[in-house]
Amino acid sequence: MMSRGERVRLVAACVGLVAVLASGCQSSGEGTDADPVGGSPTSSSAPPTPVPTATSTVVEPADGPRIKVPGASMHGLATYTRNSDFGIVQGFRDGQSGVTLAPALTDTASLDAFAKEWIRQHDGPKVQVRQDDAVAGGKYNAWHVVDETSDPQYRVHTFGVMFLDSSWTITIRHNLDGVPQPLTDDEMQGVTDSLLASFKTDLD
CATH class of the missing domain: 1.20.5 (Single alpha-helices involved in coiled-coils or other helix-helix interfaces)
Known part of the structure; x- marks a missing residue:
């Protein structure tokens, strides 16, 4: 004790x-709490100045000739002239690029199923390579495939749109031997964005 x-x-x-x-x-x-360099408390330091972020580029829809098919329409570039007219299939082009708008027939219930069906019908996924989805008309989701057949003259992009019980394909061609000179990839992307932005359904 x-x-x-x-x-x-x-x-x-x-x-x-x-x-x-x-x-x-x-x-x-x-x-x-101290600043490891100056010894001042971090709680009294000023908040960091916000860094401005770049705003997204505004895409101007193409305003050339109107391309009309059942249920939808779009515009080509101002330099485009008609190169095909099969009634429900309309094509326009210039020496550097071209576009074809056509209704599509599908019984599928989703955009993804529509894309897979179209790819199967056009030589399969080794030829028609799926890309990230795009947007048409500013609000319609569209699947996107690129034809990888290594055509020495064209690079072909196809987009598929569904709305209500209707569907369409938009085929955009980049002429790799374009005149007066070929478009660069960035220039062609601008053409593609402008064409897609002009898409409308008859209900718009």
């Missing part, structure tokens, strides 16, 4: 140990 004096000394030692531990924790906490 401890004497009263031993108990007093033991309590005093425990109090001293607690004080030392508390002092160490406080010191450690103060170190985390």
Whole structure:
């Protein structure tokens, strides 16, 4: 059994140990608030200045000749002239690119199923390679495939759109031997975006 004096000394030692531990924790906490370079507390530093972000490029819809098929229409470039007219299939082009709009026949219930069906009917996925989906008319999702047959003259992109019980394909061709000169890939992307932006259904 401890004497009263031993108990007093033991309590005093425990109090001293607690004080030392508390002092160490406080010191450690103060170190985390300080700026490692200047020693000023980080809580008083000014918030970082927001960095402006680039706004998305506004795409101007093509405003050339109107291309009309049952249920939908779009516009070609101002330089386009008609190169095919099969009633429900309409094609326009210039020396650098071209577009064909046509209704599509499908009994599928989704855009993805429509894309897979179209690919199967056009030589399969090794030829018609699926790309990221696009947007037509600013609001209609469209599947996108590229013909990888390595045609030395054209690079062919096909887009498929579904709306209610109707569907259409938009085929855009990049003439790799274009005149007066071939379009660059970036220029052709601008043409594609402009053509797709002009798409409308008869209900728009």
